[in-house]
Amino acid sequence: MQETHGHVCFDGVKFGYEPGIPIIKNLTLEAKAGQTIALVGPTGAGKTTIINLLTRFYEIQVGKSASTV
Secondary structure (H helix, E strand, C coil): CCCCCCEEEEEEEEECCECCECCEEEEEEEECCCCCCCCCCCCCCCHHHHHHHHCCCCCCCEEEEEEEC
16 A cells, blocks of 8 residues: 655535535644544544545535645
């Protein structure tokens, strides 16, 4: 498996699967190159949704995202 290095940033991100019903509101996070982070929370907290936004399976609706590889 090839190791990936990069920088990821979400700033003020808002997202919902249905228009007008946000499930992520004002998310700001940063993972710098070489850092290891964990997303922890109960079922339904949005961990998988955040990963899907990170991998661009879904597009954010409001806010900014940036990444470098």
